[in-house]
Amino acid sequence: MQLKLDKLNLVLREGLIGIRVIRSFNRTDYESKRFNEANQELTNTAIRVNRIMASMMPLMMLVLNFSTIAIIWFGSIRIDNGNMQVGALMAFLQYAMQILFSLLMVSMMFVMIPRASVSAARINEVLDLTSSIKDPVYVIEQVSSQKGYVEFKDVAFSYPGAEEPALANITFTTKPGEITAIIGGTGSGKTTLVNLIPRFYDVDSGSIQVNGVDIREMSQESLRAKIGIVPQKSVLFTGTISDNIRYGNEAALDEEIKQAAQVAQASEFIDGMKDGYDSMISQGGTNISGGQKQRLSIARALVRKPEIYIFDDSFSALDYKTDARLRDALRKEIINSSVLVVAQRVSNVRDADQIIVLNQGRIVGKGKHQELMENCEVYREIVFSQISEEEIA
Numbered sequence: 571m572q573l574k575l576d577k578l579n580l581v582l583r584e585g586l587i588g589i590r591v592i593r594s595f596n597r598t599d600y601e602s603k604r605f606n607e608a609n610q611e612l613t614n615t616a617i618r619v620n621r622i623m624a625s626m627m628p629l630m631m632l633v634l635n636f637s638t639i640a641i642i643w644f645g646s647i648r649i650d651n652g653n654m655q656v657g658a659l660m661a662f663l664q665y666a667m668q669i670l671f672s673l674l675m676v677s678m679m680f681v682m683i684p685r686a687s688v689s690a691a692r693i694n695e696v697l698d699l700t701s702s703i704k705d706p707v708y709v710i711e712q713v714s715s716q717k718g719y720v721e722f723k724d725v726a727f728s729y730p731g732a733e734e735p736a737l738a739n740i741t742f743t744t745k746p747g748e749i750t751a752i753i754g755g756t757g758s759g760k761t762t763l764v765n766l767i768p769r770f771y772d773v774d775s776g777s778i779q780v781n782g783v784d785i786r787e788m789s790q791e792s793l794r795a796k797i798g799i800v801p802q803k804s805v806l807f808t809g810t811i812s813d814n815i816r817y818g819n820e821a822a823l824d825e826e827i828k829q830a831a832q833v834a835q836a837s838e839f840i841d842g843m844k845d846g847y848d849s850m851i852s853q854g855g856t857n858i859s860g861g862q863k864q865r866l867s868i869a870r871a872l873v874r875k876p877e878i879y880i881f882d883d884s885f886s887a888l889d890y891k892t893d894a895r896l897r898d899a900l901r902k903e904i905i906n907s908s909v910l911v912v913a914q915r916v917s918n919v920r921d922a923d924q925i926i927v928l929n930q931g932r933i934v935g936k937g938k939h940q941e942l943m944e945n946c947e948v949y950r951e952i953v954f955s956q957i958s959e960e961e962i963a
């Protein structure tokens with residue numbers, strides 16, 4: 571029964587989260603049929619279980635009451651013969667009742683135990699899951715005063731269960747004050763690559779060093795304190811706009827929050843809102859647009875003032891003008907940090923200090939725009955597919 575309930579919950583949650591998609595694809599009937607099926611299964615099981623329970627109760631009561639009759643019947647004969655006291659009979663009756671009631675309870679337990687054990691197994695599945703990313707026993711403290719250096723040394727990585735490696739032979743270095751752009755088709759491994767830096771996954775071979783220390787030899791906290799990441803899919807939390815920006819740095823002053831919003835080109839739309847920085851953002855940020863969400867998550871990374879910025883396709887939902895203004899403002903912000911920008915649009919990467927071209931998890935080109943135009947076929951293809959001939963000339 572618990573398993574069926576689990577299934578029903580799953581269907582219901584999917585239906586609630588995906589309600590817009592379901593409606594727009596006219597799948598309401600299909601979804602309600604799916605819900606009905608799951609619901610019917612639960613109903614059937616519940617009815618069966620309760621039938622058994624319902625027939626068991628009267629049966630148990632019958633046994634209970636017949637035993638009472640039998641005890642009194644045979645007891646009274648013995649009392650009649652003078653072999654027994656009335657008090658002894660009453661005491662016996664009490665004990666017998668207690669034992670029989672306990673048996674009744676045991677039969678109830680037989681119904682509850684399977685339900686509880688199914689639930690317990692589900693809960694334990696979650697509790698028993700340990701993170702494969704562990705802090706090292708001996709944390710290596712950074713000795714050098716380097717800041718914002720990231721180095722990939724022949725890194726290979728594959729997702730658990732995948733046949734092909736998602737990344738192989740990745741080697742490059744980033745320096746503070748430089749922008750490193752990563753460009754490549756969809757599924758070429760760009761997100762995977764940047765997710766390795768905050769150690770969301772461990773590399774299979776090779777190593778990643780931040781300021782000369784292998785990231786597996788640092789504590790996760792100190793590593794992530796150096797990083798400001800803007801994920802590909804912006805995630806905001808319920809709360810005000812300034813709460814959301816302050817998420818990047820709890821100690822940020824109101825001034826700093828305003829400044830970060832300005833650089834991220836978010837101040838315009840925030841000022842346009844009725845409550846400004848105190849405007850509420852609903853669960854999942856559903857009451858603001860995709861581009862606005864993106865700009866807020868950029869501001870959240872900026873307010874952190876990290877050594878390493880990671881922008882995973884963070885400019886995709888911005889129009890060209892905002893995009894250009896944002897990049898200009900960013901340039902001034904990031905003089906002491908290294909920046910990794912994942913991008914689809916060539917216009918976003920043209921002026922980067924180093925462009926890394928990824929194709930199927932491998933680096934197929936590395937250098938500045940002009941160099942790559944001359945000697946990287948894949949890069950040229952990407953450029954030609956986006957810019958018209960005259961623009962290149």
Ligand SMILES: Nc1ncnc2c1ncn2[C@@H]1O[C@H](COP(=O)(O)OP(=O)(O)OP(=O)(O)O)[C@@H](O)[C@H]1O
Pocket residue numbers: 729730732736754755756757758759760761762763802883
């Ligand atoms: N969590 C995951 N588990 C298994 N495989 C994954 C996972 N995430 C991504 N992949 C696979 O790894 C490859 C690279 O994915 P990745 O997300 O890095 O691509 P991407 O370059 O960021 O693409 P996009 O431009 O669409 O964001 C893809 O082939 C994808 O199928």
Ligand SMILES: [Mg+2]
Pocket residue numbers: 760761762802882883
């Ligand atoms: Mg991606």
